[in-house]
Amino acid sequence: MIQDLLTNKKYLFASGANTELRAQRNLNRRAVLLNGALVGNVRTEQFGVSARVYENGVYGFSSTAEYTDETVKDVLQAASENAAFLARHAGKGKGPHKAMAPNRIVTAYDLNDVEQRTYIEFIQALDGYIAQKYPDLMSRTIIATADSMEKLLCVSNGSDGHSILPRSYIYVVMTMAGADGQPVELYEVVGGGYGTFDRNYTKPEDCYAEIDKLYDRLRQKAKDGVYPEAGTKTVILGGILSGMLAHEAVGHTVEADLVIGGSVAGPCLNKRVGSDLVNLVDFAHTAFGQPTPLPLYVDDEGTAATDAVLIKDGILVGYMNNRESAERFNMVPTGNARAYLFSDEPLIRMRNTAVLPGKSKLEDMIASIDDGYYLLDTNNGQADTTGEFMFGVTFGYEIKNGKLARPLLDTTISGVAFDMLKTVDMLSDEMIWASSGMCGKKQPMPVGMGGPAVKCRVNIGGTRWRPCRRRARTRPRPTSPTPSPMSSTWTEASSASSAPCSTSSSP
Amino acid sequence: MDGGEFSLFRTLFDKQLAMTAIQGGRKGIVAQNRYDEATLRESAKACLEAAASAQPDENWDFAPLSQNEDFVLGEVTPDTDKLFFRCQELMASVKERFPTIIMEQMIVAHKEVLKAKANSYGVLFSTHQGSYQVQLMFSAHEGEKASSFFGGGVIADNLDKPFLELGSIEKDLADVERQIDTTSVGGKFEGTMVVTPGCVGELFYSLLADFAGEGGLLSGTSPWKDKLGEKVADERITLSLAPLDERIVCGDRTTSDGFRAENFDIIKDGKLSAFFLSLYAANKLKLPRGKNDSFNVVIAPGDKSIDEIISTIDRGIVIGRFSGGQPSSNGDFSGVAKNGFLIENGKIGPALSETMIAGNLADMLNHLRAISREQVADGMSVLPYMVFDGITISGK
Known part of the structure; x- marks a missing residue:
């Protein structure tokens, strides 16, 4: 647990300014087996402290990897000096943010950081199962990952906080020869979610049913798969795809910083953007009476997190905000300001974004279509600030x-x-969540997304080429500093595309 | 800057320490960001424990000792006032010359890095480098009409030139201003695709990773796995990874394995001349390792201007950004052509929207129509326009 060296520095906060101090530790653990060979075996930790000061309408920020009484004072001073520098050159004549009631919000979690051996032995057991049961596979890759963010927050105005957000997942990637001998690939996130690895994965046998299902789908795809007919078609988007839609194609356009930057949502506030059936919410910590996949109780500006209702009965009713943008749009901030590392400033980010379920039964939705498609899995997607999207x-x-x-x-x-x-003319009465995603808007960020089955019309494109094949990729290291304002990677920040706007869900 | 206004000024101080242990062929990696004695000892212990958990594989190794060296690159001390001036200058130029542009975000930074790479064979390289980075995201607006957004980045080792003159920033702004009103190509046809230098980088990233990178070779799925020395592309294509090229800013001087970095060709006059392999993959596959792992792509120019080339195209498109998934490992790709224009009868026409393209990267390399004389150097790569025939282009 991070020792509290922050609270007793509040006396250093300048009056007339908003100040945040944040100490943070990020842990990442990863093990990768490729055809039984351990090709990845990495543990990383990033720990430090940062300060942000808002003065005269601009921010100063500073961070350091050292966490002592002295360095806390140093970053506070540096952030104040940076704010003063920018205020001199580009101050906006604004006062501090609106006052919020002081509070302290603590999220307890017993973070058990298990040994690397635990990850390796678990996926070795899964690998043995797959190798023995499915010898006809061309290749198999199994990846165990775990990450966590622990944050200690101390603010001049709003809620202090101490939170821990742990996640862990196993990805299984299988490749099989297709009908023409070309490799065909499919992957699945097997189990996992919020929580440390030891709590999410107790017995390898618990994963076998999902692995069997993955193999069965891959076999269907490889042996009998066909390309869809290109054109505008009626489709049912499964929950994974409707969640991607909620996050990527709609969610980003209603982040207030992108609205200010000119997204399509700017002129659409209080206007119809969907059919009456469409409701879309960015949930904070509780949805439908249950904890969200990645619950957030306080953001990194000290705003207590509440749900952001974005689309209600087809009408765009709100944006996701930080405190500054909320004042600009005269909205109530809902706790969407999040930072990934100690050295990152908070940005407007999603938490758990979902299309709300409707009242239809999936079987009735399928029965209502004479000629269309039921689309279940995606590995990537991209969207524009105009709302134009593309999903694989x-x-x-x-x-x-x-x-x-x-x-x-x-x-x-x-x-x-x-x-x-x-x-959209039908929504199923059941929905599913996904939480292994890592949104990549300037900084990576763990996010949840979900939705029901959604019946709608989209452009679907076949390809004139041979059957596609996918596999786990070893990427060269990106060197581009190109910003990725609206990108998400389902699995790891390091693979974020250099494209301005992309989502990749390949493990 | 956010939304065209200055919003944040920050100074960050960070450390990184990555330890790799190979013991009895077992490898483990631990990385963290503190240098105090207790943390270092703890990390070393964790690293050895991680290695002990691994399976042995005799192919893991580090670079042997050759000639150690210290490198100093770029401008290590920032000129903050001039940096701020260049930002203001750019925004003033955009306002004056590109009035419909909204700069959603501009991030300008100076980054100073002091790093050392050492291993137990005695290798010790140190590098002290400083560079300026400019990242832009913008779109054009008229009333409620808007273009697609566009993002780009440039790295420079000095502040001698206005930012507008770096990379393709000026052309990108001008192109986006013309993309407010769009059309779809209408129907489906096989045509010519002019790929802008920035988009060439996107497409070749996947191609090189999947065809010449170790992922496709270790798993055996690379279509080029048995083609070393053979023709894989039009003979006019020469593609190098060149961190030491003078147009690359602060390119890596060492590889991740601890070798001194050298430039090398992946494709030379259309023939596959090398793979992009780490020492581990090279040992495992019994192939030469890549001489750097920096991915600073340099593609040799052609002999005609892009305007001359476009004047010969009857029907096709210009693509400024590809919005698609990762191409399949056999090179198949499909997606949306973003920030593009229609070409008809040798002339660039209206901007495009909702236009899909499909093709195969490997086939494209053998259906090259032309490479432009012009190259764009953004500090990370040096790329020309590339023009390919036989692309499936379809509209709404």
């Missing part, structure tokens, strides 16, 4: 005469979010 689809089925037909090979869908949402 890795698994799905044709729908013919109200029934599921042949499985699909890899394809893409595209559309314009606020046009596409107006075509």
Whole structure:
């Protein structure tokens, strides 16, 4: 646990300014088996303290990897000097943010940082199971990951906090020869979610059913997969895809900093952007009476986290804000200011963004389509501030005469979010969440996203080429400093694309 | 800057320490950001424990001792006032010359890095470097109409030039201003695709990683796995990884394995001349290692200007950004052509939206129509326009 060296420095906070002090530790653990060989075995830790000062409408920020009484004072002073420097050159004549009631919000979690051996032995057991049961695979990759963020926050105005956000996951990637001999790939996140590895994974046998299901889907895809017919089609987006839509195609456009930057949502506030059935919320810590996949109780500006209602009955009703943008738009801040590392300043970020379920049964939705597609899995997606989106689809089925037909090979869908949402005419009464995602808007950030099955119209594109194949990738190290304002990687920040806007869900 | 206004000024001080242990062929890595004695000892212990947990593989190794060296690169001490001036200058130029542009975000930084790489064979390289980085994200607006956003970045080792003159920033701003009103190509056809230098980098990133990188070779899925020395591309294509090129700013002087970095060709006159392999992968595959792992791509220019090339195209598109998934490991790709324009009868026409493209990266390399004489150097790569035939282009 991080020792509190912050609270007793409050006497140094300048009056007439907003000040935040944050000490933070990020842990990452990772083990990778490729065809039984351990090709990744890494543990990382990043720890330090930062200060941010808001004065005259601009921010000063500073951070250091040393965490002592002296360095806390040093970063506070440096942040104040930086704010003063910028205020001299570009001050906006603004006073401090609106006052918030003081509070202290603590999220307890017993962070058990297990040995590397635990990850390796667990995935070795899974690898042995797969190798023995499915010898016809061309290759198999198993990845165990765990990350956590512990934050100690002390603010001049609002809620202090001490939070821990741990996650852990196992990814299984399988490759099989397709009908023409070319490799066909599919992957799945097996178990996992909020919590440390030892709590999420107790017995390898608990993962076997999901592995068997993955193999079965891959076999269907490899042996019988077809490309969809290109064109504008009626489809059912499964919950993983509707969650991607909620986050990538809609969520980013309603982040207030991107609204200020000119996103499509700016002129759409209080206007219809979807059919009456569409509701979209960025949940903080509780949804439908249950904890969200990645619960957040206080953000890094000291705002107690509450839900941000974005679309209600098809009308765009709000944005996600930090305290500064909330004042600009005369909205109530809901705790969306989040920083990834101790050395990062808080940005407007999503927490757990979801399309809300409707009242239809999935089987009725399928039965209502004569000629369309049921799209289940995605490995990547990209969206524009105009709302134009593209998602890769890795698994799905044709729908013919109200029934599921042949499985699909890899394809893409595209559309314009606020046009596409107006075509939604059925939503299933059940939804699913995903939480292994890592959004990459300037900084990486763990996020949850989810949704029900959504019936709508999108552009679906086949490809004229041979069957697509995918696999775990070893990427060269990106050297581009190109910002990624709206990108998400499902799995690891280090693989964030250099493209201005992208989402990748490959492990 | 956010939304066209200065918003934050920050100074960061950080440390990084990565330890790799190879003991009995077992490898473990631990990384953290403190240098105090207790943390160092704790990290070394954790590193050895991680290695002990691993399976043995005789192919793990470090670089042997050769010639140690200290490098000083770029401008290690920032000129903060001039940096701020260049920011103000850029914003003033944008306001005056590109009035419809909203600069959603501009991040300008000076980064000073002091690093050392050492191993138990006696290798010790140190590097002290400083560079300026400019990252932009912007779109153009008229009333409620807006272009797609565009992002770009440049690295420089001095502040001698206005930011507008770096990389392709000026052209990118001008192009985006013309992308407020768009059209879709309409229908589906096989045509010519002009790929801008920035987009060339995006496309070749996947190609090199999957075809010439160790992932595809270790798993055996790379289509080029048996093609070393053979023709894989049009003979006009020469592609190098060149961190030591004078147009690359603060390129790596050492590899991750501890070798001194050298430039090398992946494709030379259309032939595959090397793979992009770490020492581990090279040992495992019994192939030569890559002479650097920096991914500073340099593609040799052609002999015609881009305007001359476009004048010969009957029907095609210019693509400024590719919005698609990672191409498949066989090179198949499909996605949306962003920040692009229609080409008809040798002339650039209206900007495009909702236009999809599909193709295969390996086939593209053999369907090269032309490479431009112009190259764009952004401090990280040096890339020309590349023009390919046989791309499937479809509209709404």
